[in-house]
Amino acid sequence: MIINLMPRYYFSIILSLFLLITTLSIEANQPIKNSDYSLSNNGFFIENRGQLINMEEQKQIPSILYYSNSDNISVYLQNNSISYLFFNWNEEELNPNPYSVSKFNAPSDWMRIDMILEGANPFAKAVAEDKQSCYFNFYYPQCSDGVTKALAYKKVIIKDVYPLIDWVIYFSQNGNLKHGFSL
DSSP states (O other): OOOOOHHHHHHHHHHHHHHHHHHHHHHHTSOSBOSSOBOTTTOOEEEOSSOOBOTTTOOBOTTOOEEEEOSSEEEEEOSSEEEEEEEEEOTTSBOOOTTOSSSBSSEEEEEEEEEEOTTOOTTOEEEEEEEEEEEEEEEETTEEEEEEEEEEEEEEEEEEEETTEEEEEEEOTTSOEEEEEEO
């Protein structure tokens, strides 16, 4: 007796997508913003070319493809997930370095939320679009020769995250982070 599991597989994917899209559509028209968190002050993704490291192990994180930062939220894109890091800063501990990216020394508190696409293609490829005119140079110990001209983009498309389905993550005209699926 041969049992065909494909209908069950597709039903599982369709149900997962429906639940995810329903959840996202409730929030899709709202900016990632509340009284404390805002990502709209930069509105682009920077390509990761080795400048990001795991703070505990001090090793590069090649699985992070693109990221975006602001004072109180960071977003990290992988080929089948997105991670949000929310920071609260202790304003009493201002960073005295005028050349620092952050005006604070270290976050007083932080929270991480991972959205992992269940059953997604772990080898899906990312394509960036809407290249910005700016670029970034990084000179850190983990990239001793420097990472120069890391480009910035408004949109990242994860191709074939599911069969014949692309995941589109982008910044809208007003700088709000949005994402959805394209068939």
